[in-house]
Amino acid sequence: MGFTIEAFDNAVHRLRQNGITFPNIEDIVNKIAQFEKEGIEAAPTDVYKENKRLKGMLICRICKINNSNALFLPCAHHVMCFNCAHDVRKCPLCQRDVNDIVRTFMG
């Protein structure tokens, strides 16, 4: 399973606006499906800010070689490549347990 990080991020953001602080994968998938159904642009409108933010997210913080493409659930942090994230049990940013890791790609 894979999503663009933009769509994923936006879905998490919307769910949090709806009071769901740590959405599960089904909530997020449903939200992305809803965006597509309603024809809502999944990427945020503030392109400059978004590009800047995405650039900071791009390189894995552990190996600093691969692009980061592993999104932790339920906290939705995105700081590592899939190789480095493989054995991670706790998110290094927020110390939450990692229940699921979703592979992302730049769309």
Ligand SMILES: [Zn+2]
């Ligand atoms: Zn890495």
Ligand SMILES: [Zn+2]
């Ligand atoms: Zn986290």
